[in-house]
Structures are given as C-alpha cells and as structure tokens.
Amino acid sequence: MARPVTNSAFEGLLFAAGYSNAHAAFARQLNHAGRNEGAWRYDAASVYWWLRGRRPGEHVQAAMAETLARKLGRPVAAAELGFGAVDSIEMCVYPESLDGAIDTAVQVWTRLAERINHHASGRFDGGKAREAALGWRYDLPDETVSRRGRQQITATDVQSLYVLADHFTDLDRRHGSGFPHTRAVMADFLVRQVAPMLHGTYTDTVGRDLMRAAATLTGQLAFMSYDAGDHATAQHHVALGLRLAKAAGDRLYGAHLLGNLATQAVFLGHAREAARLVEAALDGAGRAPAAVLARLHATAATAYGQTGERRACQTALAKAERAFSRTGTNHGPRWVAYFSPAHLAGTALRCLGDLHLHAQALRHAPEALGLASQNSRTRALHTALVAVTHARAGDTDAACNWALKLGQRVEGIRSVRVRQRVCELMITLKPQEASPQVNEVLHTLAAMPAAV
Structure with missing residues (x-):
C-alpha cells in the first residue's frame, strides 16, 4: 500500500504544473535543471519520497523551484515547496542514498558552522543508532560514485583532506573539543572546501577515496561533538559518516564509527545498546587487522563492565589483549594507530573498577598513564580514573595525591568527558570531606577549568 502524501504544498505545485501523473517527467526536467551540480539521477521514486516527507538539499530545492517556475510561468520560491527550513532536518537518520547523505551533510555542517554556540543537541536515540548499524551492514553497496560537477577532483586533492583530518584529530587529543571555536573552524572548512569537492567531477576510483576522506572528517567531527557534550x-x-564509508566501500572505518557510537552510548549510560552496536561493528568488520579488533573488543568490554556482566567483560578484555599482541609491525589503518598499550590498559582499569575488582584494576594504572605526549586529554581521563579507583578501594591518601596530579594535567583542556570524570571523583571523595586533606582536594577539583 502506498504511503499517504505528507507534503501537500509540493503535491499542489506538481498538479498545477501538469506533473501530478508525470513524476518521471518532472524528475528528468529536474536533472536537466541541476546539470551544473553534477550527474543527478532523480526519478519517479525520488518524487514519491519527496511527497512523503523526505527533504532534498537546498540546491535541489532551488532546481525544483526553477523547473516548476518554467511550467507555471511565474516565479516559485523554495519556501513554497513545503520542505521547511534547514532546522527541520531529522536528526540521526541514516541516509538511504549517497546523494541524500551528501546533501544532508552539507546542511548540518552549515548549521554547525553558523550556530556553534547553540547546543541544539537532543538525546541519544538508540532506535536510530540500530537503524544506522543495520543500514551500514546490510544495504546494497553503491554501484558507482562517479560524478560530473563544476570542478575536477584528483587523487592529490583527496590526499590533502587526510592531512587536514590528522590536524583536527591532533587538536582534539591535545586540547579536547569543549572549545566552540575548534568545531566551528572544522565545520566551516567542511562547508567551504569539502562540500564543493563532493559536488565536483570525479571518477569512481577517486570518488571512493573522496567518500573515505569525507567519512573520516565527518567521523572526527562526530567524536569532537561527543567530547563537547553535543x-x-x-x-x-556518525550516521552520515557510516553512509559515506559505505559508499567508499570501507567496512573497517564503518566498524570504527560504530565503535565510537558504542563508546558514546556507554558514556551516556546506555550500556546494553552499546554492546549491540559493538557486536554489529565486529560482525561487519570481518577479518579485520588485529589492531582494529583489539579496539572493538576493548569497547565491548567497557559496555559489559558497565552492566556488571563479569564473564562477558573479562572475555572481551582477554580477546582485546590477544588481538593487540598480534599487531606486531602491522598497526592497521591510520585512524586506529592511536590505540596503544596505554589505551588498552586504561580500558582494563575502567572495566575492572566497574566490576569492583579494584586491586586488579590498579595493576593496570602505571601502563595506563604511559601515553604519548600528544594524548593530553586521555592522560587527564586516566589520571582521574586512577584517583577514582583508589578512592573506591578505600585508599583516600592515594586518591588525594592523584587528584592533585590531575590539577596539573587538565590545564589547557576543555572536555565534557574530563569534566564528568572530575565530577565523579568529587562525588566519590565527598563522604570523606570532614578530612582536611579531602576538603582541600575537593576545593582544588572544584576550581579546575575542566570542572567549570
């Protein structure tokens, strides 16, 4: 049974222009009107979904208005089409088509660049997270991603995007993403540089690599937004990055993005949802490099640790350790190179602490703090975690000593995740606030920039 029409304004314009029973003809005229934007492939099915609530990009709406204006003999404003403003974009939806993913990405990048100080973020949506995982895992691959547009895109152009992605990743790890300017700069770069490339001319081979680079940048912006609490x-x-990774044919990066989404779910207390997401990531990753598997199994362990499933947590930790021991000189894709012995030790410290195995957890503390200099935020997170674990184990003196060290390690970092870990430490120490030592530490923690 056909779905009911929800966009009566668009339906009325099609009727007035003589396209009510000629949706394919309208789509052909639309493709012709948008020929400067690239090789559009809209058809009658596209019109069907537009009538039933799907929202095309701003440039597509402009071409629609132009097409209808020619038939009606009068100007048609995009606002008459009934698609609403950019703010009506449905959040967290996995786009069915690559064109839809590109259009939506440009819209949300523009919104983020223009409204960076507005936390428009809603809550984590587990249902849409599962839909994104299923779409990425089971939708048919794109036959081709070649396109004809205004500018020629070469392999060299695409390589420059990876260099810039590394730059933003480094900024994030050193300083956190709670500074609004960082995400604003990245979103502006995506609008000004990456969006025109996505609408350019490229072969299928170059296009796949371009989609991979765009997915990498989108995934980095997703992680930065998570660290900022948005x-x-x-x-x-993440949903957009998954669709771009699908177009690139890069199942490993898609699995990595699902792992990041699972990490976000754990942070927000949706541990069972996180476990499902990381299981989907492991299934989709297939015979992945050992470093990728180590990272995904470690993420699974954090989910199981939060739910208190001791056997599942310890099994996942053991799998992560075995996989990591097989990495050797093959560190896998560039985006997983960050996952070091210190990151794995930090996972063990956290998981075993969640299982109330504090003595076992603290055995991992020295290695968890052996991070490279650029990992300032992770060092702060792990330092706070060591302090929390000592406090929960009943060693207040050690907890206070580590809390004071934390004060030196949060300088220059702005991160909601670090702030949450500092707050967790304060809550754990508060029952001992009658102690002058603890009282002093609590005041020091309250004054930390990360705790503001």
Whole structure:
C-alpha cells in the first residue's frame, strides 16, 4: 500500500504544473535543471519520497523551484515547496542514498558552522543508532560514485583532506573539543572546501577515496561533538559518516564509527545498546587487522563492565589483549594507530573498577598513564580514573595525591568527558570531606577549568 502524501504544498505545485501523473517527467526536467551540480539521477521514486516527507538539499530545492517556475510561468520560491527550513532536518537518520547523505551533510555542517554556540543537541536515540548499524551492514553497496560537477577532483586533492583530518584529530587529543571555536573552524572548512569537492567531477576510483576522506572528517567531527557534550549532533554525524564509508566501500572505518557510537552510548549510560552496536561493528568488520579488533573488543568490554556482566567483560578484555599482541609491525589503518598499550590498559582499569575488582584494576594504572605526549586529554581521563579507583578501594591518601596530579594535567583542556570524570571523583571523595586533606582536594577539583 502506498504511503499517504505528507507534503501537500509540493503535491499542489506538481498538479498545477501538469506533473501530478508525470513524476518521471518532472524528475528528468529536474536533472536537466541541476546539470551544473553534477550527474543527478532523480526519478519517479525520488518524487514519491519527496511527497512523503523526505527533504532534498537546498540546491535541489532551488532546481525544483526553477523547473516548476518554467511550467507555471511565474516565479516559485523554495519556501513554497513545503520542505521547511534547514532546522527541520531529522536528526540521526541514516541516509538511504549517497546523494541524500551528501546533501544532508552539507546542511548540518552549515548549521554547525553558523550556530556553534547553540547546543541544539537532543538525546541519544538508540532506535536510530540500530537503524544506522543495520543500514551500514546490510544495504546494497553503491554501484558507482562517479560524478560530473563544476570542478575536477584528483587523487592529490583527496590526499590533502587526510592531512587536514590528522590536524583536527591532533587538536582534539591535545586540547579536547569543549572549545566552540575548534568545531566551528572544522565545520566551516567542511562547508567551504569539502562540500564543493563532493559536488565536483570525479571518477569512481577517486570518488571512493573522496567518500573515505569525507567519512573520516565527518567521523572526527562526530567524536569532537561527543567530547563537547553535543550528543545528537555527534550521533547524526556518525550516521552520515557510516553512509559515506559505505559508499567508499570501507567496512573497517564503518566498524570504527560504530565503535565510537558504542563508546558514546556507554558514556551516556546506555550500556546494553552499546554492546549491540559493538557486536554489529565486529560482525561487519570481518577479518579485520588485529589492531582494529583489539579496539572493538576493548569497547565491548567497557559496555559489559558497565552492566556488571563479569564473564562477558573479562572475555572481551582477554580477546582485546590477544588481538593487540598480534599487531606486531602491522598497526592497521591510520585512524586506529592511536590505540596503544596505554589505551588498552586504561580500558582494563575502567572495566575492572566497574566490576569492583579494584586491586586488579590498579595493576593496570602505571601502563595506563604511559601515553604519548600528544594524548593530553586521555592522560587527564586516566589520571582521574586512577584517583577514582583508589578512592573506591578505600585508599583516600592515594586518591588525594592523584587528584592533585590531575590539577596539573587538565590545564589547557576543555572536555565534557574530563569534566564528568572530575565530577565523579568529587562525588566519590565527598563522604570523606570532614578530612582536611579531602576538603582541600575537593576545593582544588572544584576550581579546575575542566570542572567549570
């Protein structure tokens, strides 16, 4: 049974222009009107979904208005089409088509660049997270991603995007993403540089690599939004990144993005949802490099640790350790190179602490703090975690000593995740606030920039 029409304004314009029973003809005229934007392939099915609530990009709406204006003999404003403003974009939806993913990505990048100080983020949506995982895992691959547009895109152009992605990743790890300017600069770069490339001319081979680079940048912006506490924006970018990774044919990066989404779900207390997401990631990753598997099994362990499933947690940790021991000189894709012995030790510290195995957890503390200099935020997170674990184990003196060290390690970092870990430490120490030592530490923690 056909779905009911929800966009009566668009339906009325099609009727007035003589396209009510000629949707394919309208789509052909639309493709012709948008020929400067690339090789559009809209058809009668596209019109069907537009009538039933799907929202095309701003440039597509402009071409629609132009097409209808020619038939009606009068100007047609895009606002008459009934699609609403950019703010009506449905958050966190996995786009069915690549064109839809590109259009939506450009819209949300523009919104983020223009409204960076507005936390428009809603809550994490587990249902849409599962839909994104299923779409990425089971939808048919794109036959081709070649396109004809205004500018020629070469392999060299695409390589420059990876260099810039590394730059933004480094900024994030050193300083956190709670500074609004960082995400604003990245979103502006995506609008000004990456969006025109996506609408350019490229072969299928170059196009696949371009989609991979765009997915990498989108995934980085997703992680930065998560670190800034903008959770629906983060989830929305993961969904877009998954669709771009699908177009690139890069199942490993898609699995990595699902792993990041699972990490976000754990942070927000949706541990069972996180476990499902990381299981989907492991299934989709297939015979992945050992470093990728180590990272995904470690993420699964954090989910199981939060739910208190001791056997599942310890099994996942053991799998992560075995996989990591097989990495050797093959560190896998560039985006997983960050996952070091210190990151794995930090996972063990956290998981075993969640299982109330504090003595076992603290055995991992020295290695968890052996991070490279650029990992400032992770060092702060792990330092706070060591302090929390000592406090929960009943060693207040050690907890206070590590809390004071934390004060030196949060300088220059702005991160909601670090702030949450500092707050967790304060809550754990508060029952001992009658102690002058603890009282002093609590005041020091309250004054930390990350705790503001």
